[in-house]
Amino acid sequence: MSSIRILYFGRLKDAVGHADETLDWAGGTTGQLLAQLRGRGEAWAGALAEGQVFRLVVNQQIVRGDADIPPGAEVGILPPVTGG
Amino acid sequence: MSSIRILYFGRLKDAVGHADETLDWAGGTTGQLLAQLRGRGEAWAGALAEGQVFRLVVNQQIVRGDADIPPGAEVGILPPVTGG
Amino acid sequence: MHCDITIQTAPFDLGAEEAALRVHAGDAGALVAFQGMVRGHDAAIPLTALFLEHYPGVTEAEIRRIAGDAAARWPLTAVRVIHRVGSLAPGEGIVLVLVASGHRAAAFEAAAFLMDYLKTEAPFWKREHFADGSQRWVDAKASDGDAAARWA
Amino acid sequence: MHCDITIQTAPFDLGAEEAALRVHAGDAGALVAFQGMVRGHDAAIPLTALFLEHYPGVTEAEIRRIAGDAAARWPLTAVRVIHRVGSLAPGEGIVLVLVASGHRAAAFEAAAFLMDYLKTEAPFWKREHFADGSQRWVDAKASDGDAAARWA
Numbered sequence: 250m251s252s253i254r255i256l257y258f259g260r261l262k263d264a265v266g267h268a269d270e271t272l273d274w275a276g277g278t279t280g281q282l283l284a285q286l287r288g289r290g291e292a293w294a295g296a297l298a299e300g301q302v303f304r305l306v307v308n309q310q311i312v313r314g315d316a317d318i319p320p321g322a323e324v325g326i327l328p329p330v331t332g333g
Numbered sequence: 334m335s336s337i338r339i340l341y342f343g344r345l346k347d348a349v350g351h352a353d354e355t356l357d358w359a360g361g362t363t364g365q366l367l368a369q370l371r372g373r374g375e376a377w378a379g380a381l382a383e384g385q386v387f388r389l390v391v392n393q394q395i396v397r398g399d400a401d402i403p404p405g406a407e408v409g410i411l412p413p414v415t416g417g
Numbered sequence: 418m419h420c421d422i423t424i425q426t427a428p429f430d431l432g433a434e435e436a437a438l439r440v441h442a443g444d445a446g447a448l449v450a451f452q453g454m455v456r457g458h459d460a461a462i463p464l465t466a467l468f469l470e471h472y473p474g475v476t477e478a479e480i481r482r483i484a485g486d487a488a489a490r491w492p493l494t495a496v497r498v499i500h501r502v503g504s505l506a507p508g509e510g511i512v513l514v515l516v517a518s519g520h521r522a523a524a525f526e527a528a529a530f531l532m533d534y535l536k537t538e539a540p541f542w543k544r545e546h547f548a549d550g551s552q553r554w555v556d557a558k559a560s561d562g563d564a565a566a567r568w569a
Numbered sequence: 570m571h572c573d574i575t576i577q578t579a580p581f582d583l584g585a586e587e588a589a590l591r592v593h594a595g596d597a598g599a600l601v602a603f604q605g606m607v608r609g610h611d612a613a614i615p616l617t618a619l620f621l622e623h624y625p626g627v628t629e630a631e632i633r634r635i636a637g638d639a640a641a642r643w644p645l646t647a648v649r650v651i652h653r654v655g656s657l658a659p660g661e662g663i664v665l666v667l668v669a670s671g672h673r674a675a676a677f678e679a680a681a682f683l684m685d686y687l688k689t690e691a692p693f694w695k696r697e698h699f700a701d702g703s704q705r706w707v708d709a710k711a712s713d714g715d716a717a718a719r720w721a
Contacts, residue, residue, distance in 0.1 A: 256472070258540065259470065259554055260554035303557075304540070306472065306540075311475070311479065325475065325540075327540055328542065329557035330538065330542065331541065331555040331557055331558075332469070332539045332540075332541025332543070333453055333511070333512050333532060333536035333539075333541070342622065342692065343706055344694070344706035347706070387709075388692070390624065390627055393627050395631065409624055409627065411624065411692055413708075414689065414692055415693065415695045415706075415708070415709055416621070416623075416652065416687050416692075416693025416694075417687040417688035417713075431583060432584015432587065435583045444609055444659075445608075446606050446608040446611075447606075448602075448603070449603050449604075449680075450583070450600075450601070450602040451600070451601050451673065451676075451677070452599075452602075453598060454591075454597065454599075454600065457596055459596075507596075508591075519608070521603065521605065521681075521684055522681075522716065525680070528601075528677070529673075529674075532673055564674065
């Protein structure tokens with residue numbers, strides 16, 4: 250069975266309780282992934298609410314809009330950034 | 334008899350032929366001094382023409398407009414600047 | 418254009434980086450450097466440390482891409498970016514941006530552009546550790562987003 | 570605000586000046602440096618040297634005055650200006666401006682403001698010496714006057 254690896258950064262790591270996870274994944278988009286994760290309950294819906302997610306990264310590429318996530322992908326979920 | 338000391342800078346030194354001079358001076362303004370120096374002939378009139386003089390300095394203070402030059406003053410005549 | 422991007426835990430040295438950059442800067446007449454330092458008294462409680470994390474690989478690639486955008490926009494001869502991650506004490510340098518150009522306005526604008534990018538778009542996250550033992554992830558500032566919007 | 574202005578014939582060192590300035594910069598989070606270098610290939614004939622002169626006393630006082638203007642306009646904690654005079658070879662530093670502030674935009678703008686002033690208003694004059702033995706006083710550039718007019 251296919252899966253993806255999800256990486257959480259910054260405050261999202263604390264909010265969801267871990268830095269990374271492996272998720273069964275037959276295929277789909279970033280929008281479908283976010284909807285699925287938000288569906289895990291109130292804590293997840295809050296942690297991954299619109300203003301809390303700044304960018305999604307698929308296989309080390311920042312993606313815009315509703316992008317495809319192929320099985321086997323690495324997906325980074327990035328909260329608003331605070332560098333410099 | 335009273336006098337002033339005049340200092341020339343940058344290309345003005347070459348244009349008038351010396352770096353400084355002492356001039357008899359009973360009193361007057363920067364405008365009167367420039368008129369007197371320009372009256373020395375065509376070379377002086379050209380060297381001290383409007384676009385060639387950027388600032389006048391009286392006793393180490395940059396002056397604007399037609400400023401008073403007291404007897405005994407040091408007067409700097411500054412061509413357009415090219416620092417930095 | 419010469420372009421050198423590093424994410425590191427170690428401190429950096431402005432003087433050494435300037436000397437190294439000038440080897441690659443050619444006949445550039447203008448060099449602008451920006452150095453950001455950890456502020457110890459920005460909040461009500463004194464800061465004891467700042468912890469920074471990034472997305473290895475992605476962050477470096479994104480900074481390299483934006484440096485390329487800057488080079489397309491301004492006539493630059495060399496760009497150097499160092500961003501630190503890990504635990505930093507107040508007063509320590511966090512970020513260094515060096516830009517060399519034949520034109521001083523280009524050097525100033527490109528350095529400001531790169532800093533605005535690093536503040537608003539580059540994947541870095543800061544956590545503040547305070548003298549009372551508390552800690553918190555830093556909130557993104559709206560003013561930084563406004564600064565970056567200047568270049569859009 | 571700490572303010573240190575020097576006109577000197579000796580070379581300067583960006584790293585040493587940055588370290589010295591930070592002693593006076595307090596809890597400033599942002600430091601911007603501008604360094605100008607002698608360009609060797611700006612004209613048709615290669616440059617062998619640049620000679621700079623100033624008006625001793627007047628030039629220093631004017632730069633100090635303009636640094637005060639900058640401090641009134643932006644929240645600066647420290648300003649350092651070094652301008653060299655005498656004979657300089659291509660590649661050598663001519664001018665160094667360092668500005669420390671709590672705010673990066675203020676540091677960038679104040680450094681650009683000081684450089685525009687130094688280019689267009691400060692009493693300095695440059696003479697170029699070329700590889701063929703010729704020399705000439707540099708003409709003031711209209712573009713520098715335009716840059717300074719931004720701040721009026």
